[in-house]
Amino acid sequence: MSDTIRFLGTGGGRVSVANQLRRSGGTLFEVKDTKVLLDPGPGCMVCLADVEPKIDPQSINxxxxxxxxIDHSNDVNILIDAMTVGGRRTRGTLFATADSLRGDGSVVLSYVQPFLSDIVDLEPLSSYQVDDFKFQTSARHSHPHETYGLIIPHELGRLGYVVDTKATDEVIDSYSGCDALVMNVVLSESIVLPPGVRGATPRHLTIESAAAVLEKVRPRRAVITHFGATVIEMGPERVARDIATRSGIPVIAAEDGMILSFGELLE
Ligand SMILES: [Zn+2]
Known part of the structure; x- marks a missing residue:
């Protein structure tokens, strides 16, 4: 079978995930016999069980x-438990940021960490491998908490996966040379919180900034996913058309369960 990317869930951001406007199970890469799950958000285990044929967590490398x-990490503990049969089979590799693994902000329970064969800290602009799946990290994203996107150097070309970020020059430059880009487009437009409202201004791609990323990187095609409520309200297809018109790059709106081959994206 050809190498694929399966969008288990295409929802992102608080309102979209809280109301499950789209699923939020993350993205599964299958390269040769290696399966790697990016960002197992809420409902990931349901998504794995709900496809035909079911995806056995013990087959995930x-x-x-x-x-x-939380929309990226909620199901990581149950996923590790399921991958390792509750720790009875030591196996699997977890790649995560240091603040996800240790300290007050850790989201990976200390008791499941020894179930894994390997835990690897993500650093900016570095190369990693688990079995047949190789990837590099982008520059550190402009997002609350340490965040990295991926660049996957496949035999057919380079696939970039731009997770949550504001579009800064440093972030965009680290995806240069990518032949296709997947982008988390959470917002339709940037939000400025009114005075007195708690919280920081969200640092996410919008229609305008996603188009700016494509204009700079010039991939052959792009896929948008991780839609927040404003994007879902507008219609992801319409948002994809808008970004394509602005940038001149063909854009696909991901759907829950959609499977795309590396060939379709990179050739
Ligand atoms: Zn985030």
Whole structure:
């Protein structure tokens, strides 16, 4: 079978995930016989069980947490438990940011960590491998908490996966040379919180900034995913068309359960 990317869930951000406007189970890469799950968010285990044929967690070789936010990491503990049969089979590799693994902000329970064969800290602009799946990290994203996107150097070309971030020059430059880009487009437009409202201004891609990323990187095609409520309200297809018109790059709106081959994206 050809190498694929399966969008288990395409929802992102608080309102979208809280109301399950789209599923939020993350993204599964299958390269040769290696399966790697990026960002097992809420409902990941349901998504794995709910496809035909079911995906056996014991067939998953590794997981990646791009950052610790709950829509990216909620199911990581049960996933590790399931991958390792509650620790009875030591196996699997977890790649995660240091703040996801240790200290007050840790999201990976200390008792499941020894179940894994290997735990690897993600660093900026570094190369990693688990079995047949190789990837590099981007520059550190502009997002609350340590966050990295991926660049996958496949035999057909380079696939970039731009997770949550504001589009800064340093972040965008680290994806240069990518032949296809998947992008988390959480917002339709940037939000400025009114005075007195608690919290920081969200640092996410918008229609405008996603188009700016594509204009700079110039991949052959792009996929948008991880939609927040404003994008879902507008319609991800319409948002994809808008970004394509602005950038001149073909854009696909991911759907829950959608499987794309590396060939379709990179050739
Ligand atoms: Zn986030």
């Amino acid at each position: 590794g997981a990646i947490l791009s950052h610790c936010h």
